[in-house]
Amino acid sequence: MQTNQFQLKTGNILADRAHIDMPLLSAFFIIFLISGIAIFSASNGNSNFVIDHSINIAISIIAMTIAAQLSPMSYERIAPWLYFLCLMLLIMVLVFGETRNNATRWLNLGITFQPSELMKIAMPLMIARYIATGTLPPTNISIFISLLIVLLPTAMILLQPDLGTSILIAFSGLVIVFLSGIKKRYLFTGLLFFIASLPFIWKNIHPFQQKRVLTFLDPEQDPLGAGYHIIQSKIAIGSGGLFGKGWMNGTQGQLDFLPERTTDFIFSILAEEFGLVGVIVIVIVYLFIVGRGLLIAINSQDLFSRLVASSISLTFFIYVFVNMGMTTGILPVVGVPLPLISKGGTSSVTLMIGLGILMSIRTHKRLISK
Amino acid sequence: MEFKSSNTQEVEKEVFLSRILFCSIAILILATIIITRLFFLMVIESDQYKLRSLNNTIRMQSLPASRGLIYDRNKNVLANNQPIFQLEMIPEQVLDVDTSLEQLADLDIIKKNNIDNIKQRIDKNLQFKSIVLRRNLSEREVAVFANNRNNFKGIDIKSRLSRHYPKGEIFSHALGYVGAISGGDYARFDPSFYTGKEQIGKTSIERNYEPYLRGKPGNQKLLVNVKGRIMERIDQHPFLPGNNLILTIDSELQETAYKAMGKQKGAVVILDASNGEILVMLSLPSFDPNKFSFGLTQKEFSTLSKNKNKPLFNRAIAGQYPPGSTIKPMIALGALEMGIIDPDVFMPCEGRFFLPNYSRPFNDWSTHGAVNVVRAIQASCDVYFYKIANEMGIDKMSHFLKQFNLGAPTQVDVDSEKNGVMPNKEWKRNNFTSRENQSWYKGETVIAGIGQGYMLATPLQLALATAIIANKGQAHKPHMLKAIEFTNSGEIQLIESESIDYISSIDDKNWDLIHEGMTAVINERRGTAYGIFPDNSPIAGKTGSSQVFSIDKRSGDEIPEELRDHGLFIGFAPIDKPEIIVSIIVENGGGGRIAAAPVAEKIFTSYLEGSETNNAN
Numbered sequence: 008m009q010t011n012q013f014q015l016k017t018g019n020i021l022a023d024r025a026h027i028d029m030p031l032l033s034a035f036f037i038i039f040l041i042s043g044i045a046i047f048s049a050s051n052g053n054s055n056f057v058i059d060h061s062i063n064i065a066i067s068i069i070a071m072t073i074a075a076q077l078s079p080m081s082y083e084r085i086a087p088w089l090y091f092l093c094l095m096l097l098i099m100v101l102v103f104g105e106t107r108n109n110a111t112r113w114l115n116l117g118i119t120f121q122p123s124e125l126m127k128i129a130m131p132l133m134i135a136r137y138i139a140t141g142t143l144p145p146t147n148i149s150i151f152i153s154l155l156i157v158l159l160p161t162a163m164i165l166l167q168p169d170l171g172t173s174i175l176i177a178f179s180g181l182v183i184v185f186l187s188g189i190k191k192r193y194l195f196t197g198l199l200f201f202i203a204s205l206p207f208i209w210k211n212i213h214p215f216q217q218k219r220v221l222t223f224l225d226p227e228q229d230p231l232g233a234g235y236h237i238i239q240s241k242i243a244i245g246s247g248g249l250f251g252k253g254w255m256n257g258t259q260g261q262l263d264f265l266p267e268r269t270t271d272f273i274f275s276i277l278a279e280e281f282g283l284v285g286v287i288v289i290v291i292v293y294l295f296i297v298g299r300g301l302l303i304a305i306n307s308q309d310l311f312s313r314l315v316a317s318s319i320s321l322t323f324f325i326y327v328f329v330n331m332g333m334t335t336g337i338l339p340v341v342g343v344p345l346p347l348i349s350k351g352g353t354s355s356v357t358l359m360i361g362l363g364i365l366m367s368i369r370t371h372k373r374l375i376s377k
Numbered sequence: 378m379e380f381k382s383s384n385t386q387e388v389e390k391e392v393f394l395s396r397i398l399f400c401s402i403a404i405l406i407l408a409t410i411i412i413t414r415l416f417f418l419m420v421i422e423s424d425q426y427k428l429r430s431l432n433n434t435i436r437m438q439s440l441p442a443s444r445g446l447i448y449d450r451n452k453n454v455l456a457n458n459q460p461i462f463q464l465e466m467i468p469e470q471v472l473d474v475d476t477s478l479e480q481l482a483d484l485d486i487i488k489k490n491n492i493d494n495i496k497q498r499i500d501k502n503l504q505f506k507s508i509v510l511r512r513n514l515s516e517r518e519v520a521v522f523a524n525n526r527n528n529f530k531g532i533d534i535k536s537r538l539s540r541h542y543p544k545g546e547i548f549s550h551a552l553g554y555v556g557a558i559s560g561g562d563y564a565r566f567d568p569s570f571y572t573g574k575e576q577i578g579k580t581s582i583e584r585n586y587e588p589y590l591r592g593k594p595g596n597q598k599l600l601v602n603v604k605g606r607i608m609e610r611i612d613q614h615p616f617l618p619g620n621n622l623i624l625t626i627d628s629e630l631q632e633t634a635y636k637a638m639g640k641q642k643g644a645v646v647i648l649d650a651s652n653g654e655i656l657v658m659l660s661l662p663s664f665d666p667n668k669f670s671f672g673l674t675q676k677e678f679s680t681l682s683k684n685k686n687k688p689l690f691n692r693a694i695a696g697q698y699p700p701g702s703t704i705k706p707m708i709a710l711g712a713l714e715m716g717i718i719d720p721d722v723f724m725p726c727e728g729r730f731f732l733p734n735y736s737r738p739f740n741d742w743s744t745h746g747a748v749n750v751v752r753a754i755q756a757s758c759d760v761y762f763y764k765i766a767n768e769m770g771i772d773k774m775s776h777f778l779k780q781f782n783l784g785a786p787t788q789v790d791v792d793s794e795k796n797g798v799m800p801n802k803e804w805k806r807n808n809f810t811s812r813e814n815q816s817w818y819k820g821e822t823v824i825a826g827i828g829q830g831y832m833l834a835t836p837l838q839l840a841l842a843t844a845i846i847a848n849k850g851q852a853h854k855p856h857m858l859k860a861i862e863f864t865n866s867g868e869i870q871l872i873e874s875e876s877i878d879y880i881s882s883i884d885d886k887n888w889d890l891i892h893e894g895m896t897a898v899i900n901e902r903r904g905t906a907y908g909i910f911p912d913n914s915p916i917a918g919k920t921g922s923s924q925v926f927s928i929d930k931r932s933g934d935e936i937p938e939e940l941r942d943h944g945l946f947i948g949f950a951p952i953d954k955p956e957i958i959v960s961i962i963v964e965n966g967g968g969g970r971i972a973a974a975p976v977a978e979k980i981f982t983s984y985l986e987g988s989e990t991n992n993a994n
Contacts, residue, residue, distance in 0.1 A: 143389045186400070188392035242433065245418040245426025258434045262602040283419040287412065294408060301397060310386075313393060321400055328407050335414045 026075040026370040028303070031362065034296050035071075035347065039064050041277070041289060042348040048255050049268040049276045049350075056269065060350055067359035074363025078371045079312045082364060083136050089125075090133035090156070096122035097163045104167070109215070112167045123164045123172045124357045128364070130160065130176050131322070134183040135314035143310070144188035153184050168213045171329070171342040179322040183314045223339035236272065239265045240334045243275040251282030269350040271342060274334045290331075293346075297324045300362075303369045312368045319361045326358075435611070436599045439507070439572035442592030443538050445619030447552060447582065449628040450654070450859055455548050456583075458538035461671075462514040464522070465507045465574055468499045470531030477529055484525060486518050487511055494675060501560030506573035509557050512539055513671040527604060540576050540583075540670040544628065546663035547635045550691040551626055551655075551857065553581025553791070554666035570594065576670060581691070581791045582624065582857060589861055592619035621862040623869075625654030630984060634659050637979035641972065642964040643943075644692035646840040646855075647980065650955035652874040653844070653853025655789070657980075658837075660692040694794040697833040698962055701921030702757045702905075702969065703947045704778070704828035706846060706891045709750050711777035712765045713887040720890050723747035730763040732819055739763050739823050742922075754894025757905045757920065759827050766826025771817060774825060775801035780880045781842035783834055790856045797838050800831035829924060840960035843947040846895075847917070847955035849888040850880040895919050896952055906946070906974040916981050918948025918959075920969030941965040944972030950981055957984055 022029045042064070043057055050056035096114060100122055105113035112121050134153055141149045157180035164173040185194065209217065226234030226241075243259035252258070257279035259265045268276050278286045300320025307313045326346040332338030344351055346358050418426065447456035464486060471477050478496070482489045487510055495510060502508055514522075514534060522534050540555045542548065555576035562577050566587060571577070572594045578584040595616035600609040627647075634645040634657045647657035664681055673681070681689055690696065712718045728744035741759040745752070753761035766774060779785065784799025798804070802817040809815045824830040834842070837855060844852040853874040861870045895917035898904040905920045922942040944966035949955045959977055966972020 142385070143392060182400075186393055186396045188389070188396065239433075241418060242426050242429045244415070245423050246430035247419055248423045248427065249420060258430055258600075262434050262600070262608060264433050264603045278415070278419065283415055286415055286419075290408060290412060294404070297404060301401060305394065305397060310389060310393075313390075317393075317397060317400070321404075324404055324407075328411065331411045331415075335411070335418060337410070337414055 023370050025072075026366055027072070028299070028366045028369045031296065031299055031366060034292055034299070035068075035359075035362070037292050038296075038347045041292075042273075044254065045273050045277050045348060046269055046350055048257070048280060049260055049273055051261060051263075052255065056350065063350075063355050067355040070356050071359040071363035071366070074360045075366035075370065077364075077367055079307075079309070079315070079364075079368050082132055082315070082367070083139075083311045086129070086132035086136040089129040093122055093126045093129040094160060094163075097126065097160055101163060101166060110167055110169060112169055121172075121353055123160075123167070123169060123176070124353045126160050126164070126176055127172070127179065127322075127357050128360055130157070131179045131183060131315050131318035131361075132364075134180045135311050135318065138183055138187045139309070139311040139314060144190060145184070150184065150189060150193065153180070157181055157184075165212070168216060169342070170212070170216055174329070174341065175322060175325060175343065178325050179318050182321050183318050186314055186317055219341070220339045223333075223336070226336065236266055236340055237333075237336050240272050240275040241336050243272075244278040244335060247279040247282045247286075249283050251278070251280045251285055254280050256280060270344055271330070271340070271349065272334055273349050274331055274345050277348075278334075289348075290327075293324070293327045296362075297321070297327075300365050303365055307368050316365055316368045319365055323358070323361070434600055434602075436601050436605075436607075438597050438599055439574070440595040440597060440614075440616045441537060441572045441575035442594050442616035443618045444540060444555070444576065445590040445592065445862075445864065446621045447590075448621065448623045449626045449631075450624065450656075451627070451629075452623065453628045454543060455624065455626070455628060456540060456542050456552055459541040460536050461512055461539040462519050462534050463512045463537050463539070463574070464510040464514060464532065464534050466510055466532045467505060467507050467573075468502060468531070469505055472530060474499060477532060480525075480528060481510070481532070484521050486514070486522055488674070491674065498557075498559070502573070503560075503563055503568050506558075506563075506568070506571065508573055509672075511672070512557075530605065535574070537574060540666075542666045542670075544632075545665050545667065547632060547659070548626070548628070549663045549666040550660040550693060551581060551624075551631070551658040552666065553583035554579055554669035555583050556669050557672055566591075579669070580793070582622065585791050586622055586858065589622060590619040592864075593617040618864045620864055622858060623860040623862060624857050625649070625656060625859045626658065626857065627656040629987075630980070631657045631659055633983045634976070634980055635661075637976040638963070641966055641976075642686060642692075643962045643966065643973075644696055644836040645976065645980070646693050646836045646960045648840050648844050648855055648958040648960075650844055650847050650949060650958050651853075653841075653855045654859060654874065655837075655855050655857045656957065658693045658857065660690070660696070662686050662688040664688045691793065692836065692962070692964075694789060694791065694835055694837045696962065697795050697797050697835055698943055698945070699830070699832055699923035700783075700828040700834045700839060701923035701943070701945055702759075702827055703839060703919050703921035703945050704832065705757065705762055706754055706895055706919055707778055707781055707842065708762055708765060708769075708774065708826060709754055709894070710846075710883065710887055710891050711774065712769060713750065713890065714777075714883060715769065715773065717765055717768050718750055720750050723749045723752075724761055724764065726758050726760040728760070730760045730823070732767065732823060735820060739820070750890055751894040751897060752903075754891070754919065755897035755901060755904045757898075762826040763823045764826075766822050766824075767819070769822075769826075771822040771825060772801045774822070775799050775804075781845050782879060783832075783838055783842060787837055787841050787855050789837060789854075790858055794837070795835055797835055798831055798833040800825065805831070828921060836960045836962050839945070839947050839962075840958050843949055843960055844955075844958045845879045846888075846891060847949035847958055849885070850883055851876060851878050853877070892917055892952060895948070899948070905970050906977075909970070909974045910978050910981065914981065915951035915953075915985070916948055917950070917952050918946060918974070918977065920974055921945035921947070922968040938965050941967045944969045944974075946973035946977045948977055948981070950985065956988070957981075 046060050047057045100114050104111040105115055113119050114122055134156055138145060157177055161173045161177040222234045226237040243265050259279050260268050260276045265272055265275055297320050301317060304313050304316035307316055323346060326343060329338055329343040330345040333340045344354055347355060443458055449455055468474055478492050481487045498508055519534050556579045558571055558573060558577045570591055570593060578587040595614045597610055598612035599607050600611055602608055638661050642661055645657055645659040649656055725747050726745035728741045729738035731738050745756050745758040748758045748761050779799050784797050786794050786796050805817050806815045821830050825832055841855055853876050858872050860872060899906050899910050899914055899916045899918050901907060906918055910916060922944060924942055944963040946961040946969050949958045959980055961973045961976050963972035
């Protein structure tokens with residue numbers, strides 16, 4: 008039959024019935040364990056933080072399990088509805104959203120949440136559905152419409168402003184267009200167009216975002232202001248050395264020099280306390296999750312599943328890359344948390360729903376092939 | 378939904394797979410970038426970041442040493458330390474000194490008009506030495522600062538020890554005072570002994586024995602958090618406390634002298650006749666040295682330094698006065714030695730003395746009739762000494778009197794001592810500019826005979842001269858340090874007194890004649906201090922009046938106070954075996970008998986009573 012050397016073996020029957028992928032689930036447990044250890048240390052040993060975080064993990068695992076029960080076909084069916092719902096919610100955010108820390112990202116509809124988080128799920132589903140419906144490679148018109156589908160919510164999220172999320176959402180859509188087999192010269196022109204539009208983008212982003220980029224280019228210029236985060240993060244990571252200072256022994260974290268260390272800069276805490284060795288373990292676990300996701304994508308039998316699974320996996324990797332890039336000072340600080348390790352409820356839940364969809368694709372495919 | 382042929386699906390899948398392959402390669406490249414970056418930070422540059430991490434969290438803090446205590450000879454505490462709150466700054470650690478000072482002024486913790494002064498001190502400060510911005514903050518000020526501490530990196534309030542003088546102004550000139558360390562202080566004393574947070578001796582004992590009193594600062598290594606709060610003390614080298622000083626001062630006697638002087642200006646010096654130890658060094662008016670410990674404002678200091686009564690001036694060692702009649706016993710001794718006078722010959726005194734070619738007479742304060750040397754001292758006959766001086770000549774007189782250490786420093790162990798003046802012809806040539814003034818006149822020799830004119834002496838010099846008289850030529854160099862108590866070993870090192878034969882080969886009979894005259898001053902009718910002391914006091918003395926105004930005599934009440942004569946008194950007791958030497962000057966007191974002798978009487982009486990009780994015990 009198939010000559011795919013990356014073909015996945017049939018998994019555990021029980022797990023398949025529950026639509027759970029055991030290797031992925033094991034990796035999540037390792038990541039959550041690391042997360043608990045890191046948050047306990049980053050909160051100076053405050054167990055309340057860990058309890059809160061455990062509740063978040065429980066909720067996101069439940070959300071993942073539920074997401075895994077739905078078949079890929081039903082995701083394909085609800086994709087446009089979900090997308091347009093998210094679009095409406097994003098418009099509502101722009102009109103009467105809640106503002107915190109100079110950013111209007113929240114919507115209060117009985118419960119307060121970020122519609123942009125929901126868009127992280129809706130976007131790959133919508134683009135995959137749209138591309139999978141047409142012929143491949145996509146026509147110019149469908150490329151144009153795809154770009155429209157991607158850029159509309161991206162622009163709205165950029166206006167909130169939320170640079171990190173808009174980058175991730177744009178990536179999750181555009182990567183599908185790329186995977187669908189878009190011609191290389193289009194990619195090339197697209198890249199040129201992006202570079203040409205950089206000055207325009209620069210003028211239209213918020214001053215604080217401009218400052219972040221400038222600070223990224225030379226953090227030592229303002230060591231106590233905008234550059235402080237980056238400098239202290241680099242000190243934390245660099246001083247960790249090969250084996251780290253030991254758990255709860257990192258001075259940068261324990262003595263409060265590192266800001267936002269339970270969220271965006273939790274990676275620096277891990278690096279300081281567990282060293283290069285510990286950090287490489289984390290990178291390997293992440294690469295395992297991404298690799299597993301890509302395997303699921305390759306092995307899925309319809310185009311929609313393939314595109315969705317690969318988009319979720321690659322976006323997950325971009326999450327990791329951007330976060331590690333900004334904490335180590337090779338990318339500007341754009342506010343992307345370290346997936347599944349940083350404290351923060353909504354981001355974990357949406358990530359786990361995405362990974363639940365991966366499991367759904369993995370465990371539902373034999374049903375389709377029958 | 379469009380139907381897709383299996384062929385299309387295969388093509389789609391191939392395209393997809395090639396793109397996934399591309400993405401996988403991209404992932405590996407990006408992951409390699411991250412790992413390379415981590416390797417770079419955590420291995421290659423790790424040492425640099427480890428150092429920066431330490432710099433974040435480790436603070437070295439210097440610990441100022443506690444200053445040694447100062448005791449009197451009976452171990453009564455004259456200077457100790459008490460805890461206060463002080464505001465300290467390390468200028469190098471402050472981001473913006475100007476703004477921080479403004480903010481402190483806004484909080485009312487420092488005074489706005491003091492900022493310029495602080496900035497000057499910062500300019501002259503040594504690197505990484507602290508500067509004390511204010512001492513003795515109130516609890517409220519400490520609380521106000523604590524609330525705003527985060528705005529003041531490099532500035533802090535600490536509880537420190539500050540110099541305290543329990544007896545206040547009574548001992549201020551003897552002990553001196555302390556203050557904040559200045560640039561000049563660092564030039565004179567080794568800066569490694571100071572953190573900048575401590576006080577440094579500024580005058581007198583506090584200054585001269587600074588190297589013993591200061592101790593050695595320690596330091597500690599602290600772990601601090603981002604707000605500078607101390608989380609842990611990692612390492613500590615405690616300071617070495619300063620050594621204690623035991624002075625020769627007798628605080629009871631000094632207090633007696635202080636009370637005896639009352640509100641009068643002047644000085645009292647009392648020496649132990651047997652060893653030169655200074656029992657009393659009093660100069661009035663005085664000041665409260667405790668105010669200097671906390672730091673005076675510019676205004677307070679200028680009020681003190683511009684005060685016409687000069688409270689900051691130590692009259693005991695730096696006040697130079699014409700010795701007046703107190704010089705007479707010494708001149709008499711010289712005349713006896715030189716054979717100018719015969720102790721048995723009486724010379725007439727008609728109240729005035731004439732020099733050939735001088736139209737104006739040299740007046741005596743009284744008409745004494747016939748006097749010999751003893752009577753002349755007893756009644757302080759000026760004419761007798763005019764005649765001696767005229768016959769002796771200034772150069773011989775000056776040469777002889779210099780043997781009493783007059784005109785030369787006593788080499789007492791505190792600074793800013795003045796030399797006084799023992800004039801002669803050469804001195805006049807060297808110290809005047811116009812040719813006319815450079816030549817010596819005979820009249821100047823005549824008034825030198827009664828200690829007037831150019832002759833000047835400090836109260837301490839007169840005390841030493843009196844000690845030489847009392848001990849018949851031999852005396853000890855006056856000094857204030859009796860012993861050093863080393864705090865680390867507990868060892869006490871006694872300071873040896875240096876004995877000097879100031880005058881040798883004087884006929885013992887002549888000494889006795891002088892002593893006889895000085896005893897008569899106190900104990901015999903017509904003695905200038907007769908009736909002031911109890912009958913038959915075992916005291917020898919001499920009064921003196923030095924003229925501030927002119928030789929013309931007006932009655933006391935008419936003369937404004939600042940133009941009245943200074944009153945002097947020198948004396949010793951007991952006569953046969955001298956124990957104490959007293960030298961007193963009362964500025965503008967109106968004369969030795971009126972102003973100085975009563976002070977002497979109180980001191981001697983108190984002392985003699987004290988020694989009687991001691992003997993009885």
